[in-house]
Amino acid sequence: MATRTRLTWLQEKCLQNYFGGKRFCLLFKASECNFSHRDLMWKCWAQGPTMLVLHNENYVVGAYLQEGFQEKEVSITLFVLRETEVSECTIGPYFPAFLFYDRENLDCIPDFQVVLYEKKVNISSETEEKLGLPWKVTIQECEVFRCEELLEERKIRDIALIQSNLLNALKTYKPYEDLVPQTQVLLLGPIGAGKSSFVNSVKSVFKGSITHQALVGCDINGISDKYRTYSITYRNDDSPLPFVLCDSLGLSQKAGLHMEDMRCILNGHTPDRYQFNSMKPITSKHPNYIPDPLLKDRIHCVVFVFDINSVDQLSYGLVAKIKRIRKGLIKCGILHVVLLTHVDSLDLITKGDLIDIYNCVPVKLKLEAVHRDFGFALSDILVVSNYASEWHLDPVKSMLILLALRQILYTANDFLEDLPLDKQVSEGK
Numbered sequence: 478m479a480t481r482t483r484l485t486w487l488q489e490k491c492l493q494n495y496f497g498g499k500r501f502c503l504l505f506k507a508s509e510c511n512f513s514h515r516d517l518m519w520k521c522w523a524q525g526p527t528m529l530v531l532h533n534e535n536y537v538v539g540a541y542l543q544e545g546f547q548e549k550e551v552s553i554t555l556f557v558l559r560e561t562e563v564s565e566c567t568i569g570p571y572f573p574a575f576l577f578y579d580r581e582n583l584d585c586i587p588d589f590q591v592v593l594y595e596k597k598v599n600i601s602s603e604t605e606e607k608l609g610l611p612w613k614v615t616i617q618e619c620e621v622f623r624c625e626e627l628l629e630e631r632k633i634r635d636i637a638l639i640q641s642n643l644l645n646a647l648k649t650y651k652p653y654e655d656l657v658p659q660t661q662v663l664l665l666g667p668i669g670a671g672k673s674s675f676v677n678s679v680k681s682v683f684k685g686s687i688t689h690q691a692l693v694g695c696d697i698n699g700i701s702d703k704y705r706t707y708s709i710t711y712r713n714d715d716s717p718l719p720f721v722l723c724d725s726l727g728l729s730q731k732a733g734l735h736m737e738d739m740r741c742i743l744n745g746h747t748p749d750r751y752q753f754n755s756m757k758p759i760t761s762k763h764p765n766y767i768p769d770p771l772l773k774d775r776i777h778c779v780v781f782v783f784d785i786n787s788v789d790q791l792s793y794g795l796v797a798k799i800k801r802i803r804k805g806l807i808k809c810g811i812l813h814v815v816l817l818t819h820v821d822s823l824d825l826i827t828k829g830d831l832i833d834i835y836n837c838v839p840v841k842l843k844l845e846a847v848h849r850d851f852g853f854a855l856s857d858i859l860v861v862s863n864y865a866s867e868w869h870l871d872p873v874k875s876m877l878i879l880l881a882l883r884q885i886l887y888t889a890n891d892f893l894e895d896l897p898l899d900k901q902v903s904e905g906k
């Protein structure tokens with residue numbers, strides 16, 4: 478059986494974040510090697526960046542070696558992790574092997590000596606003060622980890638392949654039975670949720686470079702004030718792909734997108750570039766109002782966009798409004814999914830977590846909260862990190878964006894497939 482660390486998930490996460498988003502690979506566990514200092518050196522010598530972790534009942538104390546155990550004097554970062562707080566101090570330069578006191582090797586570091594066979598650490602008064610530790614710490618376990626970059630080259634190559642397969646699949650996507658030339662996807666959600674940024678993100682991934690066509694930003698009253706429908710093209714192709722992302726005014730408890738405006742968008746009455754007025758929804762008298770919309774003008778899938786950080790803190794009124802909208806959609810048979818953005822800024826999430834984001838504990842908790850609070854099915858909740866401040870594409874971010882888009886387009890096709898045959902024929906083309 479593979480050896481497991483004694484660090485809890487939270488402790489590991491805190492240390493990963495603290496030491497620059499590294500991944501820890503367990504090299505040595507003292508309890509499995511009779512607390513032998515020799516075994517430790519044999520297993521952990523010259524492994525690159527290395528972290529020594531000593532477990533006490535109430536906290537974790539350790540040393541981070543940027544250059545690992547080697548025959549060279551280096552600076553050593555000593556640290557203590559109490560719950561989620563890390564305190565540190567730097568000592569040295571010293572030979573890292575001298576962190577251990579051994580009967581055969583009396584050379585050791587004055588500030589911090591691990592006496593492995595006695596399961597204790599002796600600490601100088603100066604270090605004691607800096608780390609807030611007693612001068613003698615008893616330990617229950619000692620572990621050593623190699624600290625690896627989160628994404629090795631091989632993984633990046635695999636992701637690039639997945640990404641290019643997804644791009645190819647989406648390039649050849651077709652609306653169900655060609656019922657419409659382009660699938661229309663409406664992005665709905667609170668102000669600042671990341672709707673326009675998702676449009677930009679999808680556009681960027683297909684274009685192959687970052688683009689900021691949709692206006693994004695922060696304003697309590699919302700940035701997007703027009704109804705915009707965005708076609709997407711692949712690289713420099715002229716012909717648009719067969720789907721359109723429709724960006725709207727943000728939802729808010731009192732102002733924001735008017736319910737009548739939303740009904741008109743869903744039914745295809747609202748023209749591109751329509752200027753919203755939260756107090757006065759569109760009427761049939763508007764010069765560009767689409768009076769007799771066809772199936773192609775209607776919305777085929779709604780995406781509820783939320784900021785993952787604040788989705789469980791929305792006001793009671795806004796939650797109630799969103800639930801009402803969802804009920805209305807269910808009544809009309811319009812399928813919908815949820816897109817959680819800003820996952821990159823969720824507490825305890827590091828860049829390296831994005832690759833397996835759906836399995837991260839804080840993300841799982843948020844998915845369950847959205848499922849519980851709004852009633853959305855767990856399998857309909859997607860997670861992305863939009864391109865917000867980057868200048869370059871990132872293969873993992875792009876992969877998540879494409880995975881979400883694929884799910885959205887599958888859902889739109891489910892809607893088209895589920896339409897009664899008479900509607901497919903009469904409204905289709």
Ligand SMILES: Nc1nc2c(ncn2[C@@H]2O[C@H](COP(=O)(O)OP(=O)(O)OP(=O)(O)O)[C@@H](O)[C@H]2O)c(=O)[nH]1
Binds near residue numbers: 670675728822863866
């Ligand atoms: N870190 C991070 N920032 C994001 C993400 N998505 C959006 N943002 C930022 O969040 C802010 C709001 O994003 P917008 O895309 O304008 O949000 P919106 O839903 O269109 O907002 P309104 O049009 O005002 O309703 C901007 O500063 C974006 O750069 C994300 O996934 N991660």
Ligand SMILES: [Mg+2]
Binds near residue numbers: 693701724
């Ligand atoms: Mg917007």
